[in-house]
Every structure is written in structure tokens, then in C-alpha cells.
Amino acid sequence: MRLRMLIEMHGRSIDMALDWLGPLLPPTDGPQPEGDDHDPRLLFSMIAIATGNLDLRDLVERLADRLSPFRRIESRVFTNLHVEMAALRAAAFSGATRDFRRLSLAYHRRRAAHVADLAWQRARSALNHTLP
Numbered sequence: 001m002r003l004r005m006l007i008e009m010h011g012r013s014i015d016m017a018l019d020w021l022g023p024l025l026p027p028t029d030g031p032q033p034e035g036d037d038h039d040p041r042l043l044f045s046m047i048a049i050a051t052g053n054l055d056l057r058d059l060v061e062r063l064a065d066r067l068s069p070f071r072r073i074e075s076r077v078f079t080n081l082h083v084e085m086a087a088l089r090a091a092a093f094s095g096a097t098r099d100f101r102r103l104s105l106a107y108h109r110r111r112a113a114h115v116a117d118l119a120w121q122r123a124r125s126a127l128n129h130t131l132p
Contacts (some may be wrong), residue, residue, distance in 0.1 A: 014089050015104070073122055
């Protein structure tokens with residue numbers, strides 16, 4: 001299914017970014033970037049941007065654009081999204097590359113395992129918006 005392929009491509013792109021980065025985002029005690037803590041787009045984009053590779057950044061952001069409609073309805077399929085994102089953000093901003101890689105792999109695998117549920121919820125959402 002196309003959605004599974006997009007999820008896997010996004011995960012592999014993030015993994016590649018981590019390989020190029022070496023240490024993850026610099027550890028910080030200060031405030032983290034503002035944004036929706038439940039939306040991984042900002043966090044994954046920051047990692048791609050930190051590589052300095054504009055093509056990789058563009059790839060990650062284009063994949064995020066394609067995945068965006070599914071991310072908006074993830075709360076209908078998954079519980080504890082805020083816990084998952086908090087763990088990803090904490091690993092990223094602590095500089096824990098190994099932890100972030102493990103969490104990112106789990107994040108992408110979780111979604112790939114529920115492609116049918118995500119596609120169903122997305123179709124249902126689209127149908128509800130077209131009905132009078």
C-alpha cells in the first residue's frame with residue numbers, strides 16, 4: 001500500500017539524517033521550539049535541517065506533506081500520542097541519538113502496522129466532510 005511505503009520512506013530518511021548528524025540536536029536546558037507537541041513534522045524537519053543537506057530536508061518535508069492528512073486523524077487510531085511525542089522530543093533535545101533512533105523506529109513501525117486503520121479513518125473523515 002502507498003501509505004506504508006510513505007511511512008517507511010519517511011522513517012528511512014530520518015534514519016539517514018541521524019547517520020549524517022552524528023550527535024543529535026545539541027542538548028539544551030532552555031526552551032524547546034514552539035509548536036504542536038503532538039505534530040512530529042517540526043521535530044523531524046529540524047533533524048533533517050540540522051544535517052545541512054537541503055535535498056534531505058526537502059525529501060523529509062515532502063513526505064511530511066503527504067503524511068499530513070493521516071497525522072491529523074492519528075488520534076482516532078492511537079492513544080497516548082502526546083507521550084510518544086514527548087519521548088521523541090526529550091531524546092532529540094537531550095542529544096540522545098541512540099534513544100531517538102529507537103523511538104523513531106518504533107514511531108514509524110507503529111504507523112506501518114496500522115496502515116489499514118489509518119486509511120479507513122482518513123477515508124471516513126473525507127466522506128464526513130463531503131456530506132451535507
